[in-house]
Amino acid sequence: MTGLSDWETGKPYETPISQVFFPLLAFLFLLSGFVAASTFSVIKAKTSLILELSSAIPASLSLGFGTLFLFMAKTKEMVV
Amino acid sequence: MRSFCRLLAFLVLTISLAYKTLATNVTFVPQHWRNTNMLRTIDLTSSIVRETTSVAAQNIHNESIGEYYFPIPEQWDNHLSYIEVKERKTKQTFEVEKVKINPLKWVSHSNQLSRQFDDMFVMQRNEKNEIICGSSKKFKLPLLHSNDTTSTCSRIRYYKIFFNRQLDPQEQIKFTITTAFTHLLTPYPKEITQTGRQQLLFQGNQYGNSAYQTDQQKTNVKLPSADIISYSQSKGNVIRNQKNLDYGRFNETKPNSYEELRIHYEFQQNMLTVTGLRRDLEISHWGGNLAVEEHFNLTHDGASLPIHVSDVYYRDEIGNVSTSNLRYEQDKTIFDFKPRYPLFGGWNYTWYYGYNVPLGDFVRYHYESGRYILNIPFVNVFPQAIHDKVQVRIILPEGASNVKVETPFVIDKETHGVHKTYLDTIGRYLIVLEKSNVVNDHSKNIQISYTYSSLELLRKPLSVSLFLLGPFLLSMIYSRIEFSIGKSKRKTS
Numbered sequence: 208m209t210g211l212s213d214w215e216t217g218k219p220y221e222t223p224i225s226q227v228f229f230p231l232l233a234f235l236f237l238l239s240g241f242v243a244a245s246t247f248s249v250i251k252a253k254t255s256l257i258l259e260l261s262s263a264i265p266a267s268l269s270l271g272f273g274t275l276f277l278f279m280a281k282t283k284e285m286v287v
Numbered sequence: 288m289r290s291f292c293r294l295l296a297f298l299v300l301t302i303s304l305a306y307k308t309l310a311t312n313v314t315f316v317p318q319h320w321r322n323t324n325m326l327r328t329i330d331l332t333s334s335i336v337r338e339t340t341s342v343a344a345q346n347i348h349n350e351s352i353g354e355y356y357f358p359i360p361e362q363w364d365n366h367l368s369y370i371e372v373k374e375r376k377t378k379q380t381f382e383v384e385k386v387k388i389n390p391l392k393w394v395s396h397s398n399q400l401s402r403q404f405d406d407m408f409v410m411q412r413n414e415k416n417e418i419i420c421g422s423s424k425k426f427k428l429p430l431l432h433s434n435d436t437t438s439t440c441s442r443i444r445y446y447k448i449f450f451n452r453q454l455d456p457q458e459q460i461k462f463t464i465t466t467a468f469t470h471l472l473t474p475y476p477k478e479i480t481q482t483g484r485q486q487l488l489f490q491g492n493q494y495g496n497s498a499y500q501t502d503q504q505k506t507n508v509k510l511p512s513a514d515i516i517s518y519s520q521s522k523g524n525v526i527r528n529q530k531n532l533d534y535g536r537f538n539e540t541k542p543n544s545y546e547e548l549r550i551h552y553e554f555q556q557n558m559l560t561v562t563g564l565r566r567d568l569e570i571s572h573w574g575g576n577l578a579v580e581e582h583f584n585l586t587h588d589g590a591s592l593p594i595h596v597s598d599v600y601y602r603d604e605i606g607n608v609s610t611s612n613l614r615y616e617q618d619k620t621i622f623d624f625k626p627r628y629p630l631f632g633g634w635n636y637t638w639y640y641g642y643n644v645p646l647g648d649f650v651r652y653h654y655e656s657g658r659y660i661l662n663i664p665f666v667n668v669f670p671q672a673i674h675d676k677v678q679v680r681i682i683l684p685e686g687a688s689n690v691k692v693e694t695p696f697v698i699d700k701e702t703h704g705v706h707k708t709y710l711d712t713i714g715r716y717l718i719v720l721e722k723s724n725v726v727n728d729h730s731k732n733i734q735i736s737y738t739y740s741s742l743e744l745l746r747k748p749l750s751v752s753l754f755l756l757g758p759f760l761l762s763m764i765y766s767r768i769e770f771s772i773g774k775s776k777r778k779t780s
Contacts (some may be wrong), residue, residue, distance in 0.1 A: 210691065211732070214651050220650040
């Protein structure tokens with residue numbers, strides 16, 4: 208079908224997570240990320256690779272998502 | 288004797304040339320139609336010449352046909368920006384196609400004859416060195432097919448209109464042809480003082496463009512002001528009515544009739560021409576945002592933006608331009624902006640502005656095909672501005688594929704590429720659409736559809752996470768590397 212007819216029957220785009228939650232989610236992810244990172248720093252050196260990775264990977268994941276939501280956050284419409 | 292031979296050869300050649308041109312010229316168009324009535328309106332109120340022709344055509348052939356030829360003189364066709372044909376009653380748009388005329392193929396039977404032919408005729412050849420037409424150097428013999436005494440060349444370009452149905456013999460059809468031409472008006476005089484009054488010269492045809500016999504026709508010219516310095520007289524009546532000039536009623540006009548229409552009038556408005564426009568559309572799925580940025584080469588004092596607009600900026604090379612004002616109204620947002628300095632004739636101004644709009648207003652998801660479709664105007668053109676060159680760039684999110692572009696008019700050039708920007712790994716899909724000679728009839732919606740899997744949304748946060756994993760890994764490696772030189776005592780507890 209033509210693009211125009213598809214557009215008319217389509218649903219307006221909505222972000223997967225509502226934009227209102229972005230600042231809150233940013234804060235939560237970054238907090239958990241820093242907690243996990245601090246867990247990593249406490250581990251004695253050379254104890255166990257798997258133990259170190261098990262802190263490093265969740266930490267980096269949380270921090271990664273946290274920074275993304277931080278960039279996307281627009282606090283204008285948030286009600287806090 | 289030689290001159291007699293020459294004359295004979297010339298006559299033979301002329302007749303055969305005429306015969307050939309008969310097949311490819313005015314009567315190249317089969318006379319299947321007859322225009323019972325034609326009303327033409329030439330709108331000169333702006334710097335864009337808009338010619339609207341309302342035609343009532345009757346099928347005088349003995350078969351059902353659905354094609355109609357519409358001619359446009361070559362000098363005008365070079366300035367054609369927009370052509371649209373609609374049926375009057377149903378407002379149905381008909382397809383219009385430009386016709387390619389076959390060039391004359393001149394096969395010379397002997398070298399002598401062709402040399403003599405070259406002596407007497409100025410030939411025009413196309414790229415393949417075939418003879419298209421010729422105008423006589425010495426003889427002013429008008430050829431059998433046209434009343435045009437300037438040349439024997441067909442300086443007319445034809446457009447074929449396809450009706451949505453076949454019309455029976457003697458059946459009538461009424462339709463309207465809307466055309467817009469740019470850079471057709473010449474300032475006359477070319478230079479004036481800063482306080483002088485601007486005058487323009489318009490040269491056209493008193494008769495309407497028709498490849499068929501027309502029973503009756505009228506031409507109405509609309510002028511921007513009542514100050515008309517001069518206008519052509521006519522065999523028919525000319526009625527002057529303040530800002531309007533009515534030429535007509537002309538009866539029984541032959542196909543492709545021509546009578547010069549020359550109007551010299553005052554034009555006090557700005558001749559807005561945007562020499563270059565670049566419009567960037569950037570889609571962000573995470574942010575649910577469509578960023579629009581337009582780089583211009585002119586100005587206007589008032590443009591209406593979509594209602595949900597935010598973060599508007601207006602800058603030029605120096606920086607932010609403060610001669611601007613943004614105000615929100617009920618159904619639209621008005622952004623007033625003025626250039627830093629006033630513009631006189633021949634002056635330029637370069638600037639850019641941009642804003643953000645919610646993506647949901649322009650992009651929709653079609654469930655059955657699983658594709659996203661962006662529906663947005665090609666350009667937001669100021670009403671009477673002409674854009675010489677327009678470049679529209681659409682940046683789709685990373686991971687978009689199967690991209691299809693649909694436009695209601697022809698785009699000069701379409702290229703697909705890659706655009707890299709913040710937090711990109713493979714780069715974003717870039718579409719560049721280029722078009723010249725754009726007027727506000729082109730501010731119609733274009734559709735861009737693409738497939739974008741939701742998993743691609745994770746690409747960005749995961750790339751950031753991967754980057755942040757780096758320091759952790761680095762510290763893990765660092766702790767396992769020996770940095771001391773030689774043996775050292777260590778506590779082993």
